[in-house]
Amino acid sequence: MNQHTLAIAEVIPSTEEPFVAAMEVIESVEVDYDQIGGLEEQIQELQEAVELPLIDPERFVRIGIEPPKGVLLYGLPGTGKTLLAKAVAHRTNATFIRVVGSELVQKYIGDGSKLVREIFEMARKKAPSIIFIDELDSIAARRLNETTGADREVQRTLMQLLAEMDGFDKRKNIRIIAATNRPDVLDPAILRPGRFDRLVHVPMPGVEARGKILKIHCDGMTLAGEIDFKKLAKATEGMSGADLKAIATEAGMFAIRKDKELVEMGDFLEAVAKVSVAADTQKMMPGIPPETTMFV
Incomplete structure (x- = not known):
């Protein structure tokens, strides 16, 4: 603003955090379902919960139900959880935002919560989009009564993540996929229906x-x-x-x-x-x- 007349002189554009912008996978993810072996049931679950709401939402409107809000993939390391998320992104041609849970744990108070807000804001701007949170257990572990300062900051980040997941207007064009190797340590608040509605076990191959x-x-x-x-x-x-x-x-x-x-x-x-x-x-x-x- 002009300091003398208080008239608006210029509109300052909103700035995006470079760290958040770098999480968007620009390159086409060249992974399809035919490159994944032995997970036909898991592929079908993801197609119904993530792919169909993005490419054919009229099916849900016709039946009169809301699609699952989020999908949690859990299983041992190396079983194909990340591969499944990449294949869904390839099929939907949606903006794929990949974030590792440990990246949301920041040094200073409030930085982790700010990153979560900006990730979801970028997802809204670039919809249709898929947010893939790998290693969810690093920020969504069960909360304890006795905590240190570092634990409290992780809990603040978790609270912001829960608030963002609840704050979407049915998230018509935004889907959330998360993956973890340790479902037993996750906080019950993030597993309740309305946040991660569909839990998909990715087993060791037979x-x-x-x-x-x-x-x-x-x-x-x-x-x-x-x-x-x-x-x-x-x-x-x-x-x-x-x-x-x-x-x-x-x-x-x-x-x-x-x-x-x-x-x-x-x-x-x-x-x-x-x-x-x-x-x-x-x-x-x-x-x-x-x-x-x-x-x-």
Whole structure:
């Protein structure tokens, strides 16, 4: 304003926090449902709760119900939770905003809450949009009576997140997906209906699913003849999708080490043995959470 006449001289544009703007995934997410093996039921749940409200909202209007407000994916590490969120973003052509829960834990009082407000504000401006919160347990752990200053700041951020989730006008063009490895430590307030209406368990792959996942990861590889994926699937009991991807990569590395033209079955068996040792070592390390079951 003009300091003498108090007349408006110029309208100052609203500024966006660069840290928040960087959370938007500009590049097209090149992951589709056919690149995800063994999670057909989970894909259907996401399609109904996230994809349909964005691309065909008339179905819900016709039936007279509101779509689920948020979806929580929970399961052990490496089972495909983040991959599912990327596939949904690819299908809907929505603005994909990815934020890791630990990024919302800030040093100064009020900074975390401000980030949450600006993330949701950006989602409103760029609707239709999908907010994907990875590692939700880092900011939404169960609140305790005895807390330190740092814990209280995390709780303030959680309260702001809850307020933003409640404050949407039915969030017609904004969907929220969250992922966690530890559903047992989440605060009950964030799990109640009206915030995360749909809880989707992403399990460890079974034998049939492991075969599909291995085929997907080997699709672009130069293989020698017929690879017995059924035998490999049986030999990889207890391994996650991430472990299976590592097996495909290691098999290729063994072929490169031996200067082969093709990847053979023997290379895959060596890769299974190597990754199995690494997986067993990780399970014995302290701090690795046990598999948790959530009853909903």
